[in-house]
Amino acid sequence: MPALIYDPAYGRYSFGDDHPFSPLRVAMVLDLLWELGHRLEPVAPVPATRQDLLAIHDEYYVRRVEELSAGKPVRDAQSYGLDTPDTPAFEGMDEAGRWLVGGTLLGARLIREGKEKRVLQLGGGLHHARRNFASGFCVYNDVALAVHSLIRRGLWVAYLDIDVHHGDGVQQILYDDKRAMTISLHESGQYLFPGTGDVHELGSGVGRGLKLNVPLEPLTEGDSYLEVLEKVVPPALEHFKPAVLVVQAGADAHYDDQLADLMLTTRDYEQIFRRILGWADAFTGGRVLFTLGGGYSLSATPRVWTLLALLVHGLPVPEQLPETWRRRWGRVLGDRPPTAFHDPSPLRADIPNRAEIRHRNLQVADRLLQGARPYWF
Amino acid sequence: MLVRDIMRSPAVAVSPDTTLQDAYRVMREQRFRHLPVVDGERLVGVVTDRDLRLATSALAAVPFPPGSRVAEVMSRDPLTADAADPVEDAARTMRERKIGCLPIVEDGRVVGIITGIDLLDALIRMTGIDKPAGRLEVRLPDHPGELARLMTFLAGRGLNVHSILTYPEGSESSRTVLRVASIETRQLAQELRKDGFEVLWPPEKPCPR
Numbered sequence: 349m350p351a352l353i354y355d356p357a358y359g360r361y362s363f364g365d366d367h368p369f370s371p372l373r374v375a376m377v378l379d380l381l382w383e384l385g386h387r388l389e390p391v392a393p394v395p396a397t398r399q400d401l402l403a404i405h406d407e408y409y410v411r412r413v414e415e416l417s418a419g420k421p422v423r424d425a426q427s428y429g430l431d432t433p434d435t436p437a438f439e440g441m442d443e444a445g446r447w448l449v450g451g452t453l454l455g456a457r458l459i460r461e462g463k464e465k466r467v468l469q470l471g472g473g474l475h476h477a478r479r480n481f482a483s484g485f486c487v488y489n490d491v492a493l494a495v496h497s498l499i500r501r502g503l504w505v506a507y508l509d510i511d512v513h514h515g516d517g518v519q520q521i522l523y524d525d526k527r528a529m530t531i532s533l534h535e536s537g538q539y540l541f542p543g544t545g546d547v548h549e550l551g552s553g554v555g556r557g558l559k560l561n562v563p564l565e566p567l568t569e570g571d572s573y574l575e576v577l578e579k580v581v582p583p584a585l586e587h588f589k590p591a592v593l594v595v596q597a598g599a600d601a602h603y604d605d606q607l608a609d610l611m612l613t614t615r616d617y618e619q620i621f622r623r624i625l626g627w628a629d630a631f632t633g634g635r636v637l638f639t640l641g642g643g644y645s646l647s648a649t650p651r652v653w654t655l656l657a658l659l660v661h662g663l664p665v666p667e668q669l670p671e672t673w674r675r676r677w678g679r680v681l682g683d684r685p686p687t688a689f690h691d692p693s694p695l696r697a698d699i700p701n702r703a704e705i706r707h708r709n710l711q712v713a714d715r716l717l718q719g720a721r722p723y724w725f
Numbered sequence: 726m727l728v729r730d731i732m733r734s735p736a737v738a739v740s741p742d743t744t745l746q747d748a749y750r751v752m753r754e755q756r757f758r759h760l761p762v763v764d765g766e767r768l769v770g771v772v773t774d775r776d777l778r779l780a781t782s783a784l785a786a787v788p789f790p791p792g793s794r795v796a797e798v799m800s801r802d803p804l805t806a807d808a809a810d811p812v813e814d815a816a817r818t819m820r821e822r823k824i825g826c827l828p829i830v831e832d833g834r835v836v837g838i839i840t841g842i843d844l845l846d847a848l849i850r851m852t853g854i855d856k857p858a859g860r861l862e863v864r865l866p867d868h869p870g871e872l873a874r875l876m877t878f879l880a881g882r883g884l885n886v887h888s889i890l891t892y893p894e895g896s897e898s899s900r901t902v903l904r905v906a907s908i909e910t911r912q913l914a915q916e917l918r919k920d921g922f923e924v925l926w927p928p929e930k931p932c933p934r
């Protein structure tokens with residue numbers, strides 16, 4: 349049985365009503381699963397401890413988060429990326445962050461102990477957080493902590509990041525580690541925050557050749573995305589032979605996302621998720637831990653993550669969205685609320701240089717493999 | 726950013742009587758390609774790995790033997806720079822004179838050296854590219870106060886600017902490249918456009934029909 353991990357306390361990780369990182373997204377996923385008639389019983393985690401965090405984060409950083417969390421002023425907060433327009437401080441942020449980390453760590457533990465193979469943590473994926481620096485809505489790096497909890501017990505991990513932003517925090521924390529491979533597909537840093545994730549960032553020391561980046565052109569569509577995904581991921585996993593696959597399943601590469609410029613549809617996401625589950629079966633004995641991540645369209649993101657939950661559980665993908673769900677969330681679904689579960693197909697977006705985009709993405713994938721392969725033998 | 730902020734100091738130097746073989750060994754051991762040649766304290770030349778290889782090449786009409794003196798193959802009276810020069814001046818000199826390094830001289834003494842690679846490091850540092858940020862490119866009319874208007878806009882949103890580069894573009898406008906501590910660069914670009922700014926980067930995203 350696959351496991352779903354969730355606790356209502358996840359909703360406390362919120363930067364305010366106008367902030368894009370909205371807890372509504374997961375509430376909408378749970379409600380949609382319910383309305384579709386699936387009574388999935390989530391497993392509840394406990395919050396991570398301070399000690400858990402210190403496996404990766406610096407004590408002086410955690411201390412500052414705790415102080416802000418308690419409503420105390422921290423004079424140099426901004427030097428640590430805290431209390432900024434992107435990542436504002438809020439009361440209880442330390443505990444809220446530890447809840448999300450606790451969930452991802454529980455997912456890693458269930459897999460490590462052989463209790464589960466497929467786990468979906470309905471939160472987390474805070475891949476921008478550094479050891480001592482908050483960035484891009486991320487305070488504590490739950491995914492890096494989960495990867496760390498596996499590798500220090502001898503389970504080598506391949507981390508796949510399909511969020512539209514580069515998984516810079518995870519990559520940086522594991523940059524010289526030979527026990528973890530990271531693969532990030534993202535919109536090119538030339539166009540998008542955080543600016544890193546070039547093909548030449550291959551890792552350092554004994555970790556060299558194990559940090560892989562596929563920076564994609566703006567307006568990349570599903571066909572091209574899947575093409576490079578298939579070109580890069582299977583040979584990388586074939587080489588690395590990980591014990592566990594950890595996937596940051598951000599949904600912000602969707603065409604309706606306002607923070608970025610990729611053009612994936614829910615149908616593309618279905619293909620991506622099916623591929624990933626297949627690769628887990630082929631390369632890691634089915635052991636795969638999914639987390640959420642970015643995804644800022646309230647119309648698209650809940651459908652993408654519900655789709656993920658359905659596929660992880662081997663449940664069918666519905667044609668239509670339940671009327672009750674549409675009515676309940678009508679106020680946040682936008683001017684043209686979707687009626688079907690999937691996006692209209694084909695998308696018919698006006699993309700003038702489609703062929704060139706595809707060509708460039710293929711070239712980038714080639715350049716990446718050329719750069720990494722010499723370290724694989 | 727001044728030359729002293731990026732120069733390698735102290736510079737490893739050799740004397741005019743050093744043999745080609747020894748100079749080559751110094752380069753290999755220290756992983757340098759450029760060596761100032763000093764006579765006592767006085768700078769008399771620069772010798773590069775290329776000078777050594779060309780001088781000793783089997784393809785040369787009369788190859789120098791490895792025991793020859795550096796003084797025989799070095800470039801004499803090299804251009805130098807001052808530690809207090811702005812790095813862009815040093816870059817322009819190196820570009821215009823097509824040279825790969827500049828010894829830095831103070832009171833007639835060599836105190837450091839900069840090479841093309843050091844200038845690339847300077848470019849990387851100047852653009853703040855090592856911090857997580859979003860990149861914006863804005864075309865501004867070449868009038869007083871335009872840049873201030875842009876900065877006021879960003880300050881009004883509490884945004885930290887990691888770096889800002891402005892350069893002239895034709896005679897009527899200038900282009901400003903900023904790295905801003907914001908994941909919401911796209912919204913920011915839209916708001917800037919609404920406020921009348923010409924945002925060149927990130928480009929606009931077409932709507933699916």
Ligand SMILES: [Zn+2]
Pocket residue numbers: 511512513598600641642643
């Ligand atoms: Zn993202």
